[in-house]
Amino acid sequence: MSTDDAAGQRDLDREFMRRAIELAYLCPTSADAFSVGAVIVADGAEIATGYSRETDPKVHAEESALDKLGADDPRLTRATVYSTLEPCSRRGTATRLPCTDRILRAGIARVVIAWREPGTFVTNCVGVETLREHGVEVVELPELADAAMAMNRHLDLS
Numbered sequence: 150m151s152t153d154d155a156a157g158q159r160d161l162d163r164e165f166m167r168r169a170i171e172l173a174y175l176c177p178t179s180a181d182a183f184s185v186g187a188v189i190v191a192d193g194a195e196i197a198t199g200y201s202r203e204t205d206p207k208v209h210a211e212e213s214a215l216d217k218l219g220a221d222d223p224r225l226t227r228a229t230v231y232s233t234l235e236p237c238s239r240r241g242t243a244t245r246l247p248c249t250d251r252i253l254r255a256g257i258a259r260v261v262i263a264w265r266e267p268g269t270f271v272t273n274c275v276g277v278e279t280l281r282e283h284g285v286e287v288v289e290l291p292e293l294a295d296a297a298m299a300m301n302r303h304l305d306l307s
Contacts, residue, residue: 162261165231166293172200173233173300184300185210188231191224211248229259233297235266236276249279261288263297
C-alpha cells in the first residue's frame with residue numbers, strides 16, 4: 150500500500166469509526182455494560198450496523214450488526230468491522246458466542262477499534278490478541294478513544 154493509499158485508508162477508518170460512535174449514543178444506558186457501536190463495511194460501503202442492547206438487553210454491537218447479515222454473505226470475507234470498543238473475548242452467558250468468535254466464524258479479515266476493553270466488567274479481555282493470532286488485521290484509532298468512551302463516562306473506565 151502506497152503512502153497515499155495508507156492515508157486514504159486511515160481517513161476512511163476515521164469516518165466509519167465516527168459512524169460507529171454515533172451508533173453508540175443510541176444504546177440504552179446501562180450500569181453494568183458499555184455502550185458500543187459497530188459498523189460493518191465491505192467494498193467501501195456500509196452493509197450493516199449495530200449497537201449494544203439494540204434488540205435485547207444482552208446483545209453486543211458487533212453481534213447485532215452480524216445478525217443482520219446471512220452467515221454465508223460473501224461480502225463478509227472482504228469486510229471490515231468498526232467497533233468503538235475491543236470485541237469481547239468471553240461472555241457472561243454460555244448461550245452467546247464472544248464477538249471475537251463471531252468475527253472469526255464470519256471470515257472477517259480486518260477490525261478497527263477506538264479503545265480496548267478496560268477491567269470494569271471483564272478482566273483480561275484478549276479480543277485484539279485473539280483476532281491477531283488468527284490472522285485478522287486489527288487497527289487501533291486511539292485518537293478517537295475519548296469520543297468512543299464519552300457515552301460511558303458514568304462507568305468506571307479504569
